[in-house]
Amino acid sequence: MAAANVGGAFLGAVFGEVLEVVTDSIRKARKFKPQLEKLKSTLESITPTIQEIVKLNENLDRPKQETEKLIRLLRDAEELVHKCSKQKKWYSVKKIIRADDLIKLNESIKSYCTVVLQVQSARDGLEVLEVVNSIKTIVSGNEQVGGVFNRVKIDEIDGPCSVPDLREKTPGLDVPMKELRTELLKDDGMQVIVVSAPGGAGKTTLVKKLCADDQVKDKFRENIFFVTVSKTHDEMAIVRRIFQHKKCDVPTFQKEEAAIDDLERLLKSFGQKAILLVLDDVWSESLVQKFKFNLPNYRILVTSRYVFPHFGSGHKLKPLDDEAAMILFRSSVTPQDGEPYFFDENLAKKILRVCKGSPLALKVVGGLLCGEPAAVWQSKVKEWDRGVANFISATELLVCLQSSLDALDEEVKECYLDLGSFPEDQRIPITALIDMWMELYECVEDGLSAITKLHKLSNRNLVNLFIARKNASDDGYYNDHFVMQHDLLRELIIYQSMLEPVERTKRLIIDISGNKFPKWWSEKKTNPIHARLLSISTDETFSSCWYELNAPEVEVVVLNLRTTEYTLPNFMENMGKLKVLIVTNYGFLPAELSNFSILGSHSISNLKRIRLVHVSIPSFGVQMSNLQKISLVMCNVGQAFKNSNFQISDAFPNLLEFEIDYCNDLEELPVGLCDIVSLKKLSITNCHKLSTLPEEIRKLVNLEELRLASCTELSELPEMVTELSNLKLLDISECLSISELPTQVGKLRNLETLCMRGCSSCRLPESIIKLERLNEVKCDEETANEWEPYKLCLPKLKVEVLKEDINLNWLRKLHL
Structure with missing residues (x-):
């Protein structure tokens, strides 16, 4: 390329052309309006600087290599915008690709101007060259120095590490900002403070708001350094920017270690002044470690999608509540120069439910609807009600969420x-x-x-x-x-599963409302499905009338239901590779489960694991020869154990694990269960009506773990438990009615772990001293005192006192 073509005049012409094309295309290519408006905003924000470069390039009369890449980016932008304007049919995939390209191009231009070859730095360098040339002419006696110093006030120019302006509204951030400010201003606070949340949650906005706070600015003054790190970071580039920001000579770094050392020396030269280094969008904990220095009044504020445990619990940014979300959404649909073209409170509330309190989603959707009439709003809400695809494919949102998974x-x-x-x-x-x-x-x-x-x-x-x-x-x-x-992020998972044809997807996730099956299923318009995982969720009105489904490769079936009666689908009989079945009822009452006998079909003999939650099981009268584990949680099992026409050991002849949890109608353990001699793990927990264990439990000669935690009515461990010679773990925690361990508990020579938290009234027999392999007892403080005399005889023994640290926060999420 000729020198004239890379000089200021050519750059100015290209820039003007591109800005004009983008402005014109916003009107024509409405499907790309949010992305084009952002590109236009970026171009307009650097217009004054571009004009300065054009003028100075002309004055210097020489080619500027640093503008070549910018010219190429501008030409790419012009070409891409033309393609968007010409695209008439809005195919979903092509739209996503084009919109994604616009976003990436916009980011490339911004990165060029603010990170790699900053426009600000390029301008400063050009002005310095102009001054040098002016000085040369003075020395030669040819002309006087121009007014360059009068025109440029260096102190008024933002440095490379200046805090970005906070242009957007910040509803819902006042409380987390105050909490963060309190931690930041503590004299004895943590040196590193991490603000974490998923992409698009408002972490950067929160930190910009914090840095603009008067108390923070008063403490750190001119020593606030704001650096955007991103996934592909360069430690030496970060250090250079800080040196440039302080208007110091930038050393020549050969290695990253040298750059970090020089930065430490620079910061130490500030003396006792408070320093705040903001590292925005950090993907690596090791990077933060490198910038830790032993300096007084030095703080590092990090934003990241990750939680960095080495730096404490940090601050997790939560989604916006409904009030804050509505404020942000209303702001996003309001043009800068007036009132919204259309706004409906009820439609807005439906949109808020879709956005899930994500600031990014609210701004993206608001941008899509800004200036649109009622018909467009109604159409979009209806579209999103039908599924997630069209919502997630709002490209800026998709790119942001996808990057979290790609890492x-x-x-x-x-x-x-x-x-x-x-x-x-x-x-x-x-x-x-x-x-x-x-x-x-x-x-x-x-x-x-x-x-x-x-x-x-x-x-x-x-x-x-x-x-x-x-x-x-x-x-x-x-x-x-x-x-x-x-x-x-769950919506993103479902959206991704929909991108591939049904026949080829790895995991098939289906939501059925009422009895409305997906069209491809009800009309049988598909070839055999090759998914390994099949999930089907149904609501309260589902009638359990199934269409046939040919899915021979499925290995895991997850059935989520809400009805009081539910029939297992017959098509499972054709799943020859099925290994895991998980059935969970999220309704208020237990669901009556029927067609259970299908699980005994020879065609699904590979079934290894069954998990049933909140269902009533009429009978176990079906043989599952290869089943290795069965879990029954919050189930009605009493009827199944009593009414089965044949022994439970015949149903599960090769079972290795049996879990029964929160089954409130279990009063006694069926004797037949003790005939499953293959059993290695038996867990009966939180079954408060269970009062006794059968003496036949001695038959479980291969049992290695026996858990009976929180069976509050269990009055004793039968002496026959001591015949379980392979037992390695025994858990009787919170079995409040057990007053003593079996007299001959010392016969459990292979016992390694004994859990007995909440068993302070349980007496220990003398035979305890024979438990030579016992190396861990977990109990409360009072019970621990009872074990003190036995430590001399059991040198390997460690008694761990468990504090009452029960965390019940998760119960708020319990809908069963």
């Missing part, structure tokens, strides 16, 4: 996408996820791999973990652990 490694991402199998706003038992993931992804037997994945997701603000007792999972017991999804 996950593939296996964790797959596990996260499985969470969409469960209904919105419902707690998901971690034990259910373990059952799924052990079969789908071959997680380790004790569930630790699944728990690790969930902690990764929690640390990335993709889920909320609810743990009733902090120490509950130390021995592999996760029944008191739950997880909840963020609503918009």
